[in-house]
Amino acid sequence: MKAQESKGTSRLLVAIAVMAAVAALALALWGCAPQATTTMAATGGDGETTEETAASSMYPDFTDRTSGNFNDTFSTTDMLNAGNRGCNACHEDLWDVMNMKDGYNHILTHVGYDKALTYQDCEPCHRGHTALTGPYLGDLIHAAHYGSKVFQEANGNCWSCHAMNSAGNQGDYQLVLWDDFYDEPALGGYPNIDGNEAEQAWVDSRGFFGGFINGMTQDAAPSIDVTLDQSITDHDDVFIVNNWGPEVTEKNGEPFSFDAVCSEENTVSLTGVKNPRSFTKAELEAMPQTEFTMALACATNGRGGSLVSNIPMSGVSVAYLIEQCGGLADGVNAVNATGYDGWQAFPPMNLEASTYTEDAYIALKYYGEDLSQDDGAPMTLVSLGNPGARQVKHIKSIDFTQDETFFEGPMMAESDEPSPSYPINGMWFQEDGVTAKVGEPVTLTGAVYSWNRVVGDLASVNFSFDMGKTWQDVKIADQVTDFDPFQWVTYSLDWTPSKAGKYQVKLQATDANGVQMKKPVTLFVNVEE
Structure with missing residues (x-):
C-alpha cells in the first residue's frame, strides 16, 4: 500500500513539475514579447470614467x-x-x-x-x-x-x-x-509530408482536404492552356542597381564622381593578351556589331524575385577584341574584369577564362539606344548565361591571366554561400491574392530563366494546382521555335477553375539535365463562385 501511495505521490509531483515548467515557459515567452497596450480606466474631474487607449x-x-x-x-x-x-x-x-x-x-x-x-x-x-x-x-x-x-x-x-x-x-x-x-506542404504540423502519400492519406482521412493541414483547395486535372514565348522586357521594367550612384562624392577617403565613371571619354583595356591595348567607344562603334538579347538577372535575385529583365543589346564580341590584340597570351586560363566605379567581376578570386572569351560582349546599346548612366555608360561588359555580378557596368579593363585556381560556373550552382544562389528561377507577374471565378478563364503570367553557363538550358515549364502532387509539364521546344537559351521564357497560363476555394498555383522550371528550381514559386489565387 505504501509503495502504491509512493508511486502515486511521485506521479503527482512529476505532473505538477511538468505543469509548472509549461507555465514557466509560457510566462517566459509572454514576457519576452511586446505586450499589448491595455485599456486603462481613469477618473475625470467630474467623477466619470473615461477610457484611455493606445493610438490606432x-x-x-x-x-x-x-x-x-x-x-x-x-x-x-x-x-x-x-x-x-x-x-x-x-x-x-x-x-x-x-x-x-x-x-x-x-x-x-x-x-x-x-x-x-x-x-x-x-x-x-x-x-x-x-x-x-x-x-x-x-x-x-x-x-x-x-x-x-x-x-x-x-x-x-x-x-x-x-x-x-x-x-x-x-x-x-x-x-x-x-x-x-x-507555402510549404509541411505547414500545420507534418514536416515530412511532401511527397509522402501515406501521410497525406492519413491527414485526408482526418478531415483535412487533399492531405494537407493548410487546407488549400486543389485541382489535380486543371483545365489550362499555356503559351510560351521569349518576349523582351519593357524598358521601364528593367531593374536598376548602382553600387555607387550619383549621390556618392567620396569613396574610401578618395573623391568619387559618378559622372566621371560614366564619361564617354573612358576606354576599355585588355591585358593578358599578346598585344595589350585600350579601345575608345568610337573605335568599338566602328567594329562589327552583334545584336542579341539576354536575360539579365541579379546574382542575388531571390526565389520568385523580380530582379530579372530580358534586354535587347548590341555591341562588340570580346572574342573579336582578343583577335585584334593578337590572341591570348600563352598559358592564360583565368580572367577578371573591373569597372570605373571599382566593381570587380569576382574579387575573391579569378574566373575561368571562358567567362569572357565565349559569348561575351562589350555592350554599347540597350533597346537600340546608347547606354544611360544607370545602364552602365559608356560601355558594359556582358557574359551571356551568367549571373548579374559577371556583367560589369562602366567597364574599364578585362584582365586575362594564368592562375592555379579559379572560380568555375558549376561551383556557384552547388553553393549557397555566402548568399543563396538560384541558377534556375522564375516569377509571377501577378501578386498573391489574384481573384478568379468558377467557370471563367483567368490569365496568369510570368517568366522563367536559367544561368545556362552554370546549369543547363531550360527545357520545360511546370505548373501544379494540388500542392505539388501532380505537375502539368509544358516543353519549351514544342512552342518556341529557334529557342535562345540565353533569354528568359515568358508564359501565359489560361486556367478555368472548376471549384471555388483558395489555391496555391506552383511554378517550376526544369533544365535539359533534369535540374529544377530549388523550390517552386507559389501564387495564391482566390476562386469565387
Whole structure:
C-alpha cells in the first residue's frame, strides 16, 4: 500500500513539475514579447470614467486572427493566424521601408513589373553579410520591431515573423521565417509530408482536404492552356542597381564622381593578351556589331524575385577584341574584369577564362539606344548565361591571366554561400491574392530563366494546382521555335477553375539535365463562385 501511495505521490509531483515548467515557459515567452497596450480606466474631474487607449496602429492587430490567402479553417485562422504573419502582412511593399535615414541610397534604385518587394527579394543579398552583399538584418530587424511602439500596439510578437518546423528526426526543431515556410506542404504540423502519400492519406482521412493541414483547395486535372514565348522586357521594367550612384562624392577617403565613371571619354583595356591595348567607344562603334538579347538577372535575385529583365543589346564580341590584340597570351586560363566605379567581376578570386572569351560582349546599346548612366555608360561588359555580378557596368579593363585556381560556373550552382544562389528561377507577374471565378478563364503570367553557363538550358515549364502532387509539364521546344537559351521564357497560363476555394498555383522550371528550381514559386489565387 505504501509503495502504491509512493508511486502515486511521485506521479503527482512529476505532473505538477511538468505543469509548472509549461507555465514557466509560457510566462517566459509572454514576457519576452511586446505586450499589448491595455485599456486603462481613469477618473475625470467630474467623477466619470473615461477610457484611455493606445493610438490606432498602422499595422493589423496580431490578435485579430485571419486566414489571409488561405481558406478559412480552424487550423489556418484560429491556430496558424496565417493572414497576420510575414513581412507583407504589415508592409505592403518592402520598397517603402528601404529608405535609409543616413548613409548612401540603397544600391537597388528601381524595380519593374509593378511588383511589391518581398522578403525573398532581400534575403539572398543580406544573408551574405560580407563584402559585395548587404548587412545581416537579424539583429537590426529584431531591435527595430521590439523597440517600436507601433509594433507593440499591434500586439506583434515572435510569431508575427517566425514559424516552427521539425524537419528531420524526432526532436529536431527549426525556428524559421514565416516567409520561408508559409507555402510549404509541411505547414500545420507534418514536416515530412511532401511527397509522402501515406501521410497525406492519413491527414485526408482526418478531415483535412487533399492531405494537407493548410487546407488549400486543389485541382489535380486543371483545365489550362499555356503559351510560351521569349518576349523582351519593357524598358521601364528593367531593374536598376548602382553600387555607387550619383549621390556618392567620396569613396574610401578618395573623391568619387559618378559622372566621371560614366564619361564617354573612358576606354576599355585588355591585358593578358599578346598585344595589350585600350579601345575608345568610337573605335568599338566602328567594329562589327552583334545584336542579341539576354536575360539579365541579379546574382542575388531571390526565389520568385523580380530582379530579372530580358534586354535587347548590341555591341562588340570580346572574342573579336582578343583577335585584334593578337590572341591570348600563352598559358592564360583565368580572367577578371573591373569597372570605373571599382566593381570587380569576382574579387575573391579569378574566373575561368571562358567567362569572357565565349559569348561575351562589350555592350554599347540597350533597346537600340546608347547606354544611360544607370545602364552602365559608356560601355558594359556582358557574359551571356551568367549571373548579374559577371556583367560589369562602366567597364574599364578585362584582365586575362594564368592562375592555379579559379572560380568555375558549376561551383556557384552547388553553393549557397555566402548568399543563396538560384541558377534556375522564375516569377509571377501577378501578386498573391489574384481573384478568379468558377467557370471563367483567368490569365496568369510570368517568366522563367536559367544561368545556362552554370546549369543547363531550360527545357520545360511546370505548373501544379494540388500542392505539388501532380505537375502539368509544358516543353519549351514544342512552342518556341529557334529557342535562345540565353533569354528568359515568358508564359501565359489560361486556367478555368472548376471549384471555388483558395489555391496555391506552383511554378517550376526544369533544365535539359533534369535540374529544377530549388523550390517552386507559389501564387495564391482566390476562386469565387
